[in-house]
Amino acid sequence: ALAGGSIIAVAIVAILGFLSVNAFKAVGVGTGQSIRFTAAPFLHFLLVFVLLPAALVTLAIFATLIIRQGIILILIVTAPIAFALFALPSTEKYFTKWRETFVATLLVYPIIAVIFATSIIMAALSYNVGDSDSLPLFSSIIGAIVSLIIMFVPLVLIPFSFKIAGGILGNIMNTSKGLTSRLTSSPQNKYKENKALERKALYDEKMRDSSSFTNRKIAAKGTGRRIAASKRSRWLGGAGNSSGPQDEVDAYAEASEAATTGGATPSQADEAGAAARNSYRGHKRRLADPSGNLSPVDRAASAAGGRVAGAATAHGGYTPQQISGASDAAVSAYRQSIAAGFTHEESTAAANASAGGILAGRSQQASEVAGRVAANTYRQQASGFATGKSTPATAHAAASASAQSAANVYDESLRRTSDPAQSSTAAETAGNAANLAFDSTRTTHSMEAATTAALATGDAYIGSTHPPGTSGHVASLNNAALAAADAHDNAMRTGAATNHTQATIAGRQAGQSHW
Secondary structure, rough: HHHHHHHHHHHHHHHHHHHHHHHHOOOOOOOOOOOOOOOOOHHHHHHHHHHHHHHHHHHHEEEEEEEEHHHHHHHHHHHHHHHHHHHHHHHHHHHHHHHHHHHHHHHHHHHHHHHHHHHHHHHHHHHHHOOOOOOOOHHHHHHHHHHHHHHHHHHHHHHHHHHHOOOOHHHHHHHHHHHHHHHHHHHHHHHHHHHHHHHHHHHHHHHHHHHOOOHHHHHEEEEEHHHHOOOOOEEEEEEEOOOOOOOOHHHHHHEEEEEEHOOOHHHHHHHHHHHHHHHHHHHHHHOOOOOOOHHHHHHHHHHHHHHHHHHHHOOOOOHHHHHHHHHHHHHHHHHHHHOOOHHHHHHHHHHHHHHHHHOOOHHHHHHHHHHOOOOOHHHHHOOOOOOOOHHHHHHHHHHHHHHHHHHHHHHHHHHHHHHHHHHHHHHHHHHHHHHHHHHHOOEEEEEEEHHHHHHHHHHHHHHHOOOOOOHHHHHHHHHHHHHHHHHHHHHHOOOOOOOOOHHHHHHHHHHHOOO
């Protein structure tokens, strides 16, 4: 009987193991690939979340039972030594430990036997109680189902029997469960990631094909993506926080989708969308004429303010006053840039940079200078779009870094000179130098390192001991930029930094040595 049971157990483990391997392959673990879960999604879910954990738990149980056999043999062999230790008062504690381990190890089988015996009795009682003269077939089916469920309960309770017994086996089972959890987390996380990517792709595809508010709501709902801020589920683009005129719904949808793509939870994405919608609505009403009409420029400016409010809300850590101030700064910077002859994209860069300055705690004047520098930087970068020297992504990165350097220089220069005009000139000069540093390092370093170089240029501009405009000052800027870019990429390559923020700090510190 024992041999037959072992053969059956081994067969079950083999089947579960085979299914587990396919579960790993289904999510791309060990293959370097991932699949889209368009065929038999329930089977994939069953493999990853049910069969794989079941197989690993079963293996852990059998491994623990095998270890139990070895522990019993060792305890039996060492029994004479244990009793000898019992005879001496100073070593009696070792005998006590031996006895507790021996008893706990032996108790595992009796505990499992009691669990199985109880389940058999309960299953039989449930089946017999289910007999009914009025509905014999129905009651028999229900009784059989309940009996089967009760028969499988002991399989779930086996790991707990090890905990009840305690001792070494309990510790081994806990370790096995921890290892099982770590092994299953990778394919499960991969499964969730693939499902999220598939939902996003479906959402984007349907949103592109949706031209009306109703279709947009249905498209979003069809993807299964909910934005919930309360117990009521609010579908993206549907009723609730996202209700209102079409342009306000668009502001909500854009901000909530951006937040979701950035890793926000559904409730956080809903908050971001609501903040963007409310900010957009407020700016729109403020800028409209007495008849309620809104020019295209003011509408675009209001949208820029809404995007800032949504992004800042999704990021978290900012007060409502900071978010409101940043949104106002974005609207003002966009309108001023358009009035100065900049394009929509250049003005958007200005709006983002000006808002970023407010969120970073810079003064309003410094944020305005940052906006102007960002618009100019984006225009300079845009001249390389046709030749492929630059892209919109690199242009926005350069504009952001140059604007941040300019804001730093403005505030520090104003602290030293108390002259706004002189500080503004210095900031714009530093912003232009930061853009040049970005361009010169991007060809030989990563874009993140080029961003660090631009920031280090601003640091060197205000930190250099050489007067601005002299050859020594220019050399300080160039050397600081190159050192910062090198240090950034080296930190990422060697593992000294685990993310861009840490590498940026290391790069800017390296640039200080060249002031």
